[in-house]
Amino acid sequence: MLKVTVADLVEKFSLKVLTGVDQLQKNITQTRAHRPGLEFVGHFDFFPTERVQILGRKEINYLHKLSKEERQVRIGNIVHYHPPCFIVTTGEEGLTYLTHYCKEEGIPLLVRDTVETTSEFVMMLDAYLLKNLAPQISIHGVSMNVFGVGILLRGHSGIGKSELAHTLIGRGHRLVADDIVVLKKLSPRTLLGTHADKNKEFLALRSIGLLNVVKLYGQKAYQEETKISLDINLTKWQGNSLNNDLEYAPAYTEYMGVTVPSIEIQLQPGRDVAGLVEAAANNWYLRQQGYSAAEEFMKRIEADLPDA
Template sequence: MKESLIDVKSLTVENLVQIFSLNVLTGENQLHKLITQPRSHRPGLEFVGHFDFFPTERVQILGRKEITYLHKLSIKERKLRIGNIVKYRPPCFIVTAGQEGLTYLTQYCIEEEIPLLCTNELQSTSEFILKLDNYMVKTLAPETAIHGVCLNVYGMGILIRGKSGVGKSETAHTLIGRGHRLVADDIVVLKKLSPRTILGTHDVKTKEFLSLRSIGLLNVVRLYGRKAFQDETRIAIDIELTTWQKDTLNNELEHESKFTEYMGVQIPHIEIQLQPGRDVAGLIEAAANNWLLKQQGYSAAEEFMKRLEAEF
């Protein structure tokens, strides 16, 4: 399995301004500041002087709760509370829409050269944070690229790998015809979102395209509609298509679990040998459904053995 690293993407305050259509209240010349942490932070304990675990490198969010608290303070107390936070110079402050009376906050941000931003949409702070963190986690996630095909089958991400010409794209085309969705063909970009989560997506250039030998390049959305494509999916199974090897497959009740590791995350691995007449797409569907049943605690092999034991 060949894996090639992709340069880690950088994220700046200006990127957030553009993506979320934020208003820049101050710090227009500081929008180049880099954001290195994938999650934001709402200062709470910091306002009362507790800084032992203050994540200074995170984007700081000020919602109605925080702004209301600051408004209630005396000028002297407010200066102390805000001053204790801005001196750490976080990448930026984002105030959720609907907050007023921010003149004092603007002044402190100007003095410390910290961008102060404000949302346009009248949405709750928690809703905005959910969207913001989701974007930052995906953008800053470690990435790698592999040669293969990625699909969403029955709601779960499937990687299909194998040597060039083995039939990966043809199998993907069959699965699309059965109602499943293409995510990426040829180059699959994998993002590590957490120690247990790998997200599969495309590299933009190949988005919606499927390459078939003897046919050429297909745009699956134009051919089969929007339902034939999905932008990203969480990877659940890694399937490798290999050439048929006589006498290597046995009718075992349950195969020993195998895994493929991507960026330190282990993904269940299945090898499917190819032979004329084998319904590879059907086997992949069966593997997907069987994996889902295992996640729910069901094992066909265990049930079968219980039935045998009940006979004696």
């Protein structure tokens, strides 16, 4: 299981640690943060205790207005549940009472002087947690971003996936990952493709060796991640196995329950495979806009038919 620790949040969002320095290795398992509200007035039936707790200006102002006795009760009730950490987005001024309770219970209290609103910070934090705690698998293949469309290139070892990726880079497209592609399931319909850290920016070409595409071709040749929209399976040429139909029946590949449109491209010497991948990317985009070349072609044919 993937994990994110409180220390990861401190590093990612440049948080100041007020208490709980020895508790920063606590695991965070939930993909959404929580802003306590009802909990401050004693309603804990649905309190998500395993989420990061965010205290913004609204929450801090409310606590400041309470009497010392009331504040002790309100805060004491919440820290009793030991959430992984508290993050205050309004700075550390006037937080003596909160510091005391968090220190007493061993809960990390973190502070961020945000330039954005608390709601915006929560969105940033949720996005980070979702991406880093998402279910993931690793597959053999190549991931590219072609005309803004995330593509998986699959096929047997030695079929030419990396060479095709190199050709696409030369035509202005971006490498995401070569050889090992990490797929992250962000939602039932969203699959994110990225690298496996060790292969970041690297492309392996037979007869040439390992290339760093950023060093060779600049930052424009590389992209950290991409939403996977199209799965392309590269296969050996098999004669007349592919018919010249106007439009193929839709095919899909499933990864962790997410279905991705899939096509097969057969390889043959002299065939412009990179051009076919570009055409597939553009055609996928047009389909998302509701356009089908085959449907338009048939309408033209029907328009020329004599009336019955």
